[in-house]
Amino acid sequence: MKLPRDSAHADVSPTLFFSPPIRSDDASRELVSTTLEPEGVGPEATTPSVFFVGAGPGDPDLLTVRALKLLGGADVVLYDALVSDDVLGLIKRGAKRIAVGKRAGAPCIAQSDINRMLVRLARPGRRLIRLKGGDPLIFARLGEEIAALEAAGVPFEIIPGVTxxxxxxxxxxxxxxxxxxxxxxxxxxxxxxxxxxxxxxxxxxxxxxxxxxxxxxxxxxxxxxxxxxxxxxxxxxxxxxxxxxxxxxxxxxxxxxxxxxxxxxxxxxxxxxxxxxxxxxxxxxxxxxxxxxxxxxxxx
Amino acid sequence: MKLPRDSAHADVSPTLFFSPPIRSDDASRELVSTTLEPEGVGPEATTPSVFFVGAGPGDPDLLTVRALKLLGGADVVLYDALVSDDVLGLIKRGAKRIAVGKRAGAPCIAQSDINRMLVRLARPGRRLIRLKGGDPLIFARLGEEIAALEAAGVPFEIIPGVTxxxxxxxxxxxxxxxxxxxxxxxxxxxxxxxxxxxxxxxxxxxxxxxxxxxxxxxxxxxxxxxxxxxxxxxxxxxxxxxxxxxxxxxxxxxxxxxxxxxxxxxxxxxxxxxxxxxxxxxxxxxxxxxxxxxxxxxxx
The missing domain is CATH 3.30.950.10 (Tetrapyrrole methylase, C-terminal domain)
Structure with missing residues (x-):
């Protein structure tokens, strides 16, 4: 899980090598890496409540294996208009599907509304999937949705996709x-x-x-x-x-x-x-x- | 299957809209698209002999579903040093594996040798997989291997990956x-x-x-x-x-x-x-x- 972000990196101390940009809160200083060790042993894992999943370009065979598994175990899926019907067909039967795409036929849903929906629907133990066409890291407005989750303290995970x-x-x-x-x-x-x-x-x-x-x-x-x-x-x-x-x-x-x-x-x-x-x-x-x-x- | 490439696109006729760059051989003019129709109906499909497959960053769950299927049905796999052991473990048992990575421990294999190996090993009906770390479209020297296959008339297919x-x-x-x-x-x-x-x-x-x-x-x-x-x-x-x-x-x-x-x-x-x-x-x-x-x- 990530800490709340800020943008005060201009104040970074020149004596702190390898540090993250300095944040205003003291807690964030704990993030300074003093030893560089493989992350597989990290003890601080938190189970995510929201999964940002790349749906790829459309062909379900171009989904990642991980995306396929997550869709098969979903409880709630918020999906964009660019996600193909073939990919939507892989969502677990009985899962709640919510179209939030700008071209979904429904009245236009504002980004701020999507952000709020994610926070409201996220719940420990519930597999809430935010399904985005292509790769969620590229032109998917992921940053705005992440910021909303971080502000609310909701842990998340991102699954990259084929762009x-x-x-x-x-x-x-x-x-x-x-x-x-x-x-x-x-x-x-x-x-x-x-x-x-x-x-x-x-x-x-x-x-x-x-x-x-x-x-x-x-x-x-x-x-x-x-x-x-x-x-x-x-x-x-x-x-x-x-x-x-x-x-x-x-x-x-x-x-x-x-x-x-x-x-x-x-x-x-x-x-x-x-x-x-x-x-x-x-x-x-x-x-x-x-x-x-x-x-x-x-x-x- | 693609036709041999050339780079004479500077000679393109200004009266030909939507044409591919003009090539020196007449046959290539047939590629000029006069009608734009969905490709699903294309009759000219050729079964590929070589599959360029993106192995993704390392976690086998970040393979595409298609890559996973292809590895499970492979006859021969030429793989790079950046492909993870976990991904290599998904190759069909009995398939011939050939390490061609620059860091594979073996004496350095030149790109031209890899190109030649691909052409030599390709055979109709044989599932020859060229497995590249990450996304084969990005910094994987795919173009050079494609050019060799095209020159030899070997059909191929590319499966993108997570970069x-x-x-x-x-x-x-x-x-x-x-x-x-x-x-x-x-x-x-x-x-x-x-x-x-x-x-x-x-x-x-x-x-x-x-x-x-x-x-x-x-x-x-x-x-x-x-x-x-x-x-x-x-x-x-x-x-x-x-x-x-x-x-x-x-x-x-x-x-x-x-x-x-x-x-x-x-x-x-x-x-x-x-x-x-x-x-x-x-x-x-x-x-x-x-x-x-x-x-x-x-x-x-």
């Missing part, structure tokens, strides 16, 4: 990195708060030696293309677009950066898009991939 | 992104070719609005800290260091950027280190995490 970028590259038969060419891979969310401009470090994103992935990129596609080219990325830079990665409805297109918006327009309205920019995508296959058929062959 | 950065953040109870604060997460490898200087875009990496993860960062730690500070990142920027993520031997430390090298020196020699830089790490717990105990409670 959409990796699943997209895998399905297209390419790597996100290339030795000597793309030594950096970066993920950005193209989703801005309502009424705000998309404030991204375009200079860093427009790097022809990196692979750059934009999540939730549909609305901002024209802006992305324009800004990247304005910051020096070539108009012919190859781009891979994918929707419904790893699902039977998966679609993909290749385009050049200067054709990004018309490429986006060819996807059905509403499907979430992932856009991967960079030379690493040049080799992506847009022919049908053996993924699903191969799976059928290897099963059983 | 060390996500597993590290999950174990430390933090998110890699923070709404309004870390809108970008970037992964870089700090491993340079022998005799070469580490050529990274330090200006992009030194962004206090991003979370920056360095893989294989042990040797270059002092260089990383120096360059990031020289490019404007504050000396007090919080850093999280972790080794053996998700394994019983997992260790972690928090430090500030200016203390990175002495922090690295506290880890045992030889263990691979991941270094996460940025304000998102400020809240990381370095107390024992309930991970393993909680697992015991939820099992069975």
């Amino acid at each position: 959409a970028a990796s699943a997209a590259a895998a399905a297209a038969g390419i790597s996100l990195t290339t030795r000597g060419q793309a030594r950096r891979v970066q993920f950005a969310t193209a989703h801005a708060r309502a009424g705000e401009e998309l404030a991204l470090d375009w200079r860093s994103l427009a790097d022809d030696k990196a692979t750059t992935v934009f999540y939730m990129a549909r609305e901002a596609a024209a802006l992305i293309a324009g800004r990247l080219m304005a910051h020096g990325l070539g108009a012919r830079t190859p781009v891979l677009l994918m929707s419904d990665v790893s699902r039977p409805t998966q679609m993909r297109l290749r385009a050049c950066l200067c054709e990004l918006q018309p490429a986006v327009d060819r996807f059905p309205p509403g499907v979430p898009l992932i856009i991967i920019v960079g030379d690493a995508t040049a080799a992506a296959s847009i022919a049908a991939h053996p993924h699903s058929e191969a799976r059928a062959a290897i099963r059983g | 060390a950065a996500s597993a590290a953040a999950a174990a430390a109870g933090i998110s890699l992104t923070t709404r309004g604060q870390a809108r970008r997460v970037q992964f870089a490898t700090a491993h340079a070719r022998a005799g070469e200087e580490l050529a990274l875009d330090w200006r992009s990496l030194a962004d206090d609005k991003a979370t920056t993860v360095f893989y294989m960062a042990r040797e270059a730690a002092a260089l990383i800290a120096g360059r990031l500070m020289a490019h404007g990142l504050g000396a007090r920027t919080p850093v999280l260091l972790m080794s053996d993520v998700s394994r019983p031997t997992q260790m972690r430390l928090r430090a500030c950027l200016c203390e990175l090298q002495p922090a690295v020196d506290r880890f045992p020699p030889g263990v691979p280190l991941i270094i996460i830089v940025g304000d998102a790490t400020a809240a990381a717990s370095i107390a024992a995490h309930p991970h393993s105990e909680a697992r015991a409670a939820i099992r069975g």
Whole structure:
């Protein structure tokens, strides 16, 4: 279990090596590590009440084994709109399911409401699962939900998942990195708060030696293309677009950066898009991939 | 199955929307997508001969379900040094196992030899698995092995995995992104070719609005800290260091950027280190995490 956070790390003492950033409360000083020992022997374990679980891109076979086990033993599951029906089908029968996704059809649920629900529903001995599409560590607003639990003293555990970028590259038969060419891979969310401009470090994103992935990129596609080219990325830079990665409805297109918006327009309205920019995508296959058929062959 | 790649995308015709980058061979033009349809109906599937499988960070529960199934049905497995013994234990009994890791104790195996082995060992009907630590899409030199298979006409499939950065953040109870604060997460490898200087875009990496993860960062730690500070990142920027993520031997430390090298020196020699830089790490717990105990409670 984690202690409440604060952000007073600017006050850290220069004489304290290896210390965590200094916190205002004395208790937190106990966290200073004086010896570095494997964590397997740690005696302070607390049974979590909330499990943040990555649902992966959609194919239940891309769940982690741990996620699968947890879903099979769930008491209550709060899930996002991006979680696939196939994954939802693995939740224990009789478990209470609560859709909290912005696109779930129900009236929009505010993040603050989700935070409160988690705290209210958490109970020792109850397996409360917060199920998030993809990887909960990446663009899943995990931090806000963690902060609410910490403030309420509710212990939690996080189970990482396969993020959409990796699943997209895998399905297209390419790597996100290339030795000597793309030594950096970066993920950005193209989703801005309502009424705000998309404030991204375009200079860093427009790097022809990196692979750059934009999540939730549909609305901002024209802006992305324009800004990247304005910051020096070539108009012919190859781009891979994918929707419904790893699902039977998966679609993909290749385009050049200067054709990004018309490429986006060819996807059905509403499907979430992932856009991967960079030379690493040049080799992506847009022919049908053996993924699903191969799976059928290897099963059983 | 993918067609052989080339890099002649600079010649792409501006009149061809949604086309893949133009290739020198005519056959590749057939890849141009004229209609965008769900891929589940694709008729051109080929049964793969080689499966690139992500082994995840080490805990077998962080394997994907698909990886677990494939290991249980393997005929031949070529595996890296970073794959944990617990994961290797899931390989089908009787399968041929070949260690090709640089740290496998055996004489160093060159990448070109691994490429050749894959082509030589691949056979229709044989389940040849190339098992890579973490996520094969990220810093796993997947592209070079794919290129060799494509050149030989060997069909393959890629199964993504949980990458060390996500597993590290999950174990430390933090998110890699923070709404309004870390809108970008970037992964870089700090491993340079022998005799070469580490050529990274330090200006992009030194962004206090991003979370920056360095893989294989042990040797270059002092260089990383120096360059990031020289490019404007504050000396007090919080850093999280972790080794053996998700394994019983997992260790972690928090430090500030200016203390990175002495922090690295506290880890045992030889263990691979991941270094996460940025304000998102400020809240990381370095107390024992309930991970393993909680697992015991939820099992069975």
